[in-house]
Amino acid sequence: MAEALGFDPHDPGRRAHYGEFYGLTELPDAPIFMVHGNCQAESLRVLLHGAGEGRWHGVRVPPVHELLAEDLPHLTRLLNRCSFVATQPVASGYRGLPLGSDEILALTPADASAVKYPVMRWTALMPTLAIVRAAGVTDPPIAPYHDLRVLVAAAQGQKSVRLEPVSPEAVRASRDESLRQLRTRQEAHGTVDAASLFEAAGPNAAYVINHPSNQVLMGVARAILDDLGRAGEVKDPGRVLLGGIRAPIYESTLDALGYRPEELEGGSREHWIIGGEKVSEADVAAEHLGWYARFPQVVAAGMKRHERLIRTMQLVD
CATH class of the missing domain: 3.40.50.12080 (Rossmann fold)
Structure with missing residues (x-):
């Protein structure tokens, strides 16, 4: 185990x-x-x-x-x-x-x-990024997340994939779906509110889909103390709490959401940052395609779980 x-x-x-x-x-x-x-x-x-x-x-x-x-x-x-x-x-x-x-x-x-407090996932800034679970299989290599564009390419038997930004409509559809799911989880389980915090944080809401920024985490911590009726000042710890891995965030994505690139800490990027090092998005995609060939059950699980979003974003015909 x-x-x-x-x-x-x-x-x-x-x-x-x-x-x-x-x-x-x-x-x-x-x-x-x-x-x-x-x-x-x-x-x-x-x-x-x-x-x-x-x-x-x-x-x-x-x-x-x-x-x-x-x-x-x-x-x-x-x-x-x-x-x-x-x-x-x-x-x-x-x-x-x-x-x-x-x-x-x-x-x-x-x-x-x-x-x-809710399970926090926010895909607005990285609309094609996803989490996929398959029994007996760990995370993919290099970056432990799944890109729906690469997943679809694997499902279609492609040996390579060209990572084109999705349309502005697809970006906003992913944001809306992420917001809907988070609010649904909050209401179903009676948690404190995080959805409004992600919206307020704009381009600096998250580093990857399940790693919120300090700004969001601090807001959730304040909401927890308020719910408990405990007085305390939530302060920035002076370090990024969940910034060890950062996904690509395209300028076109920021434009689609009404943000300016200069509003994003460090600016837009088309590469990963893992452990402080830049990693090519193309290199990650190539590694993942090879990995999917060895674990087709992950492809099946991902296509099933994210079928609605894949079609909404028009990643398949």
Whole structure:
């Protein structure tokens, strides 16, 4: 299981990184909280922890997709100490474990507070980018995201693909679909509002579709504190929380959305930035096409999941 998830749960460095969670480091004598969810959870914990200025303490925990059965005693111990919990909507029995939002909140003390924040995905700035999951298959090489233009080319048996910007109408259709899905998730799960924050952030809303900018994350953290009725100043941490990988953002995309290229931090770009290094979009596409040939089930899963958007954007005839 651990190998399939791409990490070693017994790695000493990893366990030290989550030292408080694993009981390797003593918890402070202060109200404790945790943030449960995907990669966005740790960034929100950092912001909420800083806003407390010593009045509460956020414990760093592994993201939900890394938690294993052997972690459950540590999770239960921590939740029993929590004064408040923020959680993304996670289905009960996630990955065969009691890691769902309701299961997590059931382990908190009766007087603990809880709030839900949405799974945040925003495709407005990178309309052809997508997330695809297929059983038993990890992420594609170089950039762990899928470009619908490349996915369609693979489905059609093409050996190469020319990455042309999509039409302004397609850009706006992707933005509208992203907004619709986010608002639907928020309403369905009773979360704080993030959709309006993405709209307000404009060209600087996200670095990739599931990595919001500091501006958006700070707004979500403020909404969480407001929902909990806790006073605290959410401050910029002085570093980009989720900027380790940045997708191409075309000038034509910005134009279609009514933004000017100079409004985007660093300007428009037709390349990836991964670990601070520029990576050609064409190189990523070529690697992904070869990878799709080895894992056709990913192509099938992606075409099915994103069929509506693919047709709306006219990526197929």
